[in-house]
Amino acid sequence: MIISTTQIPKNIRYQIRNNEITTHTSELAPGYVQANVVILPKNAAFDFLLFCQRNPKPCPVLEVLDVGSYFTNYTADKADLRYDVPKYRLYEYGEIQEETNNLEKHWKKDFVTFLLGCSFTFDSALISAGIEIRNVAEGKNIPMFVTNIPTSPAGIFSGPTVVSMRPIPKDKIVRAVQVTSRFPGVHGSPIQIGDSEKIGIKDVFKPDFGDPTDILADEVPVFWACGVTPQAVAMEAKLPFMITHSPGHMFVTDLKDEDLAII
Amino acid sequence: MIISTTQIPKNIRYQIRNNEITTHTSELAPGYVQANVVILPKNAAFDFLLFCQRNPKPCPVLEVLDVGSYFTNYTADKADLRYDVPKYRLYEYGEIQEETNNLEKHWKKDFVTFLLGCSFTFDSALISAGIEIRNVAEGKNIPMFVTNIPTSPAGIFSGPTVVSMRPIPKDKIVRAVQVTSRFPGVHGSPIQIGDSEKIGIKDVFKPDFGDPTDILADEVPVFWACGVTPQAVAMEAKLPFMITHSPGHMFVTDLKDEDLAII
Numbered sequence: 001m002i003i004s005t006t007q008i009p010k011n012i013r014y015q016i017r018n019n020e021i022t023t024h025t026s027e028l029a030p031g032y033v034q035a036n037v038v039i040l041p042k043n044a045a046f047d048f049l050l051f052c053q054r055n056p057k058p059c060p061v062l063e064v065l066d067v068g069s070y071f072t073n074y075t076a077d078k079a080d081l082r083y084d085v086p087k088y089r090l091y092e093y094g095e096i097q098e099e100t101n102n103l104e105k106h107w108k109k110d111f112v113t114f115l116l117g118c119s120f121t122f123d124s125a126l127i128s129a130g131i132e133i134r135n136v137a138e139g140k141n142i143p144m145f146v147t148n149i150p151t152s153p154a155g156i157f158s159g160p161t162v163v164s165m166r167p168i169p170k171d172k173i174v175r176a177v178q179v180t181s182r183f184p185g186v187h188g189s190p191i192q193i194g195d196s197e198k199i200g201i202k203d204v205f206k207p208d209f210g211d212p213t214d215i216l217a218d219e220v221p222v223f224w225a226c227g228v229t230p231q232a233v234a235m236e237a238k239l240p241f242m243i244t245h246s247p248g249h250m251f252v253t254d255l256k257d258e259d260l261a262i263i
Numbered sequence: 264m265i266i267s268t269t270q271i272p273k274n275i276r277y278q279i280r281n282n283e284i285t286t287h288t289s290e291l292a293p294g295y296v297q298a299n300v301v302i303l304p305k306n307a308a309f310d311f312l313l314f315c316q317r318n319p320k321p322c323p324v325l326e327v328l329d330v331g332s333y334f335t336n337y338t339a340d341k342a343d344l345r346y347d348v349p350k351y352r353l354y355e356y357g358e359i360q361e362e363t364n365n366l367e368k369h370w371k372k373d374f375v376t377f378l379l380g381c382s383f384t385f386d387s388a389l390i391s392a393g394i395e396i397r398n399v400a401e402g403k404n405i406p407m408f409v410t411n412i413p414t415s416p417a418g419i420f421s422g423p424t425v426v427s428m429r430p431i432p433k434d435k436i437v438r439a440v441q442v443t444s445r446f447p448g449v450h451g452s453p454i455q456i457g458d459s460e461k462i463g464i465k466d467v468f469k470p471d472f473g474d475p476t477d478i479l480a481d482e483v484p485v486f487w488a489c490g491v492t493p494q495a496v497a498m499e500a501k502l503p504f505m506i507t508h509s510p511g512h513m514f515v516t517d518l519k520d521e522d523l524a525i526i
Contacts, residue, residue: 046309049316050327054337064313067418074317074415152337155329181526262525263444 009076009252016252017083022101024248025086026120031257033186034250035062035075035115036227037085038234039103039243042067045112047155051233052116054152058161058229060117060185062253068109075253081113087246094238099246106243117186118227118250119164121257129179131172134213141248142166143207144226148200149191151229159233163191164226165204167219176222185260187225194220272339272515279515280346285364287511288349289383294520296449297513298325298338298378299490300348301497302366302506305330308375310418314496315379317415321424321492323380323448325516331372338516344376350509357501362509369506380449381490381513382427384520392442394435397476404511405429406470407489411463412454414492422496426454427489428467430482439485448523450488457483 009029015021025034040048045067052059063075070081082103090097090106100106119142123133135142142164149161168176173193181189196204204221205212209228215221231244245251272292278284288297303311308330315322326338333344345366353360353369363369382405386396398405405427412424431439436456444452459467467484468475472491478484494507508514 042309046305046312049309049312053312053316053324053327061316064316184525262447 009254012252013076013079013084016086017080019101022086025250025252026248029252031124033062033075033253033255033257033260034118034120035253036118036231037081037088037243037245037251038114038116038230039081039111040114040234040239041108041241042110042112044156044237044239047157048114048234051151051154051157052114052230054154055161055229056184057188057191057225058151058227060187061114062117062185062255063115065113067112070107070113072115075115075255077254079251081251082107085245085249085251087249089244089246091235091239091242091244093240094235103243115251115253116227116230117260119186119224120250121186121260122180122183122224124257125179125183126166126176129175131168131176131179134167135211138213140213141210143211143213144209144228145196145201145223146208151233156237157233159229159236161191162209162226162228162232163199163223164210165207165213165221165223167213167215168222169219173220173222180224182261182263184262187227190222190224192223194222196221196223199223272517275515276339276342276347279349280343282364285349288513288515289511292515294387296325296338296516296518296520296523297381297383298516299381299494300344300351300506300508300514301377301379301493302344302374303377303497303502304371304504305373305375307419307500307502310420311377311497314414314417314420315377315493317417318424318492319447320451320454320488321414321490323450324377325380325448325518326378328376330375333370333376335378338378338518340517342514344514345370348508348512348514350512352507352509354498354502354505354507356503357498366506378514378516379490379493380523382449382487383513384449384523385443385446385487387520388442388446389429389439392438394431394439394442397430398474401476403476404473406474406476407472407491408464408486409471414496419500420496422492422499424454425472425489425491425495426462426486427473428470428476428484428486430476430478431485432481433483436483436485443487445524445526447525450490453485453487455486457485459484459486462486
């Protein structure tokens with residue numbers, strides 16, 4: 001795949017920083033990893049990192065910045081997390097207060113920034129393996145469900161696992177398991193195949209978040225742990241102050257999808 | 264493999280707790296995962312967990328206990344970390360003060376206990392794949408070297424990567440890479456094959472820790488990240504107080520080796 005220079009992550013981040021890109025990032029920098037963003041005060045950071053360690057499927061950690069730092073070291077070369085995300089959400093006690101396109105006025109010395117794996121990488125790998133991702137093909141958001149599977153709590157953080165659902169043709173389930181097992185850094189293998197009731201989903205056509213999706217006669221619903229889980233859990237903890245990216249407006253890293261493959 | 268009831272981890276931990284077992288654990292509970300132990304005060308725990316997150320090859324986290332808790336939840340069913348390790352080392356400002364067989368007198372409410380993967384699992388998998396592990400066959404300790412490969416620092420923790428060396432026959436290197444790649448929870452794939460000088464090792468027959476090992480004509484030295492790294496880094500941080508297991512006297516978990524295999 002030949003990538004035009006305007007699709008190089010560094011250039012995209014530069015345009016985001018200068019407000020030349022303010023949209024969601026799903027079509028940008030194909031082949032590069034995008035990340036969920038959670039920014040918390042230091043006094044909640046150990047609990048949140050421990051929550052991620054105990055729940056690696058919904059909360060795969062790509063990078064945690066040093067306390068107070070807004071510069072990345074591992075996922076991107078000196079990106080600035082105050083500016084390099086197209087839209088941020090600011091919360092107080094679990095309630096959204098505002099959306100903003102930079103954190104210049106809001107940054108505090110005790111902030112700790114978490115970058116977590118996002119399923120865009122995942123979907124690319126499935127599509128490359130010849131498995132259509134329905135919501136991508138239809139240009140819709142993926143259907144997501146709150147399950148009855150508890151996360152492993154850590155300190156102030158606890159709550160149910162949120163999953164995303166992709167309808168997979170029966171004869172491609174094995175391949176879908178194989179392909180996604182290679183990417184534990186972006187949720188890894190499925191956590192349920194075919195039995196939505198078993199994980200507490202009453203109606204597979206009525207998602208809690210995102211858009212509903214048809215399931216054809218030769219398909220079964222397959223469920224993967226979802227990056228909404230850590231955000232939901234962080235909101236539920238009702239911290240005095242917290243920041244996340246705005247849904248779909250991700251942080252574009254320098255990592256290539258294949259960099260996250262385990263073998 | 265049939266395991267006698269005396270070799271079940273729970274029973275071994277019971278004997279350790281009652282001082283009926285006070286020796287090193289290398290021959291005990293074959294097929295079950297053993298863990299390195301590091302116990303630190305809460306004010307250093309975020310930095311240490313972040314250090315492990317940034318350096319997963321030398322520091323694979325199996326479980327972190329809740330602040331102040333001595334009971335495991337994930338790696339073993341309610342083991343008690345005050346008693347269930349045969350020998351502990353107590354450090355002040357990076358210097359060993361004493362060895363003890365329980366922490367009853369020493370436990371503090373702000374302790375955070377880290378259990379990290381150990382290469383015993385690893386060696387079993389290699390041996391099962393028909394690859395002789397020289398030091399195991401000879402009943403010696405594995406040779407370990409301080410390299411010129413820096414770890415990724417986190418807060419107060421930094422230092423060089425320590426590696427272990429196993430001589431591998433040239434025609435079994437591919438298999439050794441494959442087998443160990445399945446176990447990122449116990450250091451994963453090698454970090455260097457054959458070129459000891461490249462990673463700053465002057466004399467491959469003079470290890471910094473452990474015992475020297477012959478390298479036969481058809482073999483090359485293969486290097487894996489080593490669990491001594493986090494201990495060395497934690498000692499170097501010269502914390503006012505820290506506890507580890509005594510070398511070879513590991514925590515025996517309920518996890519089976521295969522539970523740590525990624526695929």
